[in-house]
Amino acid sequence: DSGVTQTPKHLIxxxxxxxxxxxxxRSGDLSVxxxxxxxxxxxxxxxxxxxxxxxxxxxxxxxxxxxxxPDLHSELNLSSLELGDSALYFCASSVxxxxxxxxYFGPGTRLTVT
Amino acid sequence: ILNVEQSPQSLHVQEGDSTNFTCSxxxxxxxxxxxYRWETAKSPEALFVMTxxxxxxxxxxxxxxxxxxxxxxxxxIKGSQPEDSATYLCALADEGNQFYFGTGTSLTVxx
Numbered sequence: 001d002s003g004v005t006q007t008p009k010h011l012i013x014x015x016x017x018x019x020x021x022x023x024x025x026r027s028g029d030l031s032v033x034x035x036x037x038x039x040x041x042x043x044x045x046x047x048x049x050x051x052x053x054x055x056x057x058x059x060x061x062x063x064x065x066x067x068x069x070p071d072l073h074s075e076l077n078l079s080s081l082e083l084g085d086s087a088l089y090f091c092a093s094s095v096x097x098x099x100x101x102x103x104y105f106g107p108g109t110r111l112t113v114t
Numbered sequence: 115i116l117n118v119e120q121s122p123q124s125l126h127v128q129e130g131d132s133t134n135f136t137c138s139x140x141x142x143x144x145x146x147x148x149x150y151r152w153e154t155a156k157s158p159e160a161l162f163v164m165t166x167x168x169x170x171x172x173x174x175x176x177x178x179x180x181x182x183x184x185x186x187x188x189x190x191i192k193g194s195q196p197e198d199s200a201t202y203l204c205a206l207a208d209e210g211n212q213f214y215f216g217t218g219t220s221l222t223v224x225x
Binding site for chain 2: 002033035042043044045048055056058090092097098099100101102103104105106107108
């Protein structure tokens with residue numbers, strides 16, 4: 001158990017809908033990262049938050065947004081969902097801001113868009 | 115988008131064999147290199163983070179080396195055990211905190 005929690009574990013929804021994925025980092029970690037793993041692709045970095053502020057942005061679609069709250073939990077919002085958004089979404093946390101800190105991954109949320 | 119390559123794509127070894135895999139990356143974008151172990155139906159587990167050229171890290175039977183000038187890292191497993199069966203992922207972090215993952219090396223250790 002990494003100490004990172006993600007809810008829900010599974011989510012099934014229809015095209016055009018909007019969903020919110022939630023992540024709680026390990027106690028003491030200030031950074032939260034979001035990743036997407038689609039069937040035909042490896043892990044793709046989406047976005048990073050550190051202590052409430054967005055600090056790095058990767059291949060995140062405009063239909064997707066995220067935020068980190070004062071209690072450091074983070075939410076990833078996916079809207080106007082398409083079939084191709086079906087994927088496993090991981091969040092990870094680390095203690096520091098920069099890339100030299102070890103990341104601890106949550107169990108993931110599997111999103112299925114029908 | 116940076117290209118992080120891992121080879122081989124998959125590997126089958128006998129229990130007790132030692133093995134190694136490669137992660138190649140563009141050296142000009144290097145800030146840190148992460149190695150993860152990813153078992154089926156679980157989430158990636160951090161093995162090492164390496165930042166310095168020539169760095170070597172070790173955890174039990176697993177070790178890793180880093181060459182930032184030529185853009186590669188090796189992961190070694192000594193005396194492979196069936197419980198080492200997993201996908202081993204590397205990820206490059208650049209100075210802008212972007213992370214680029216390889217597609218992994220799938221290791222199967224045959225008892």
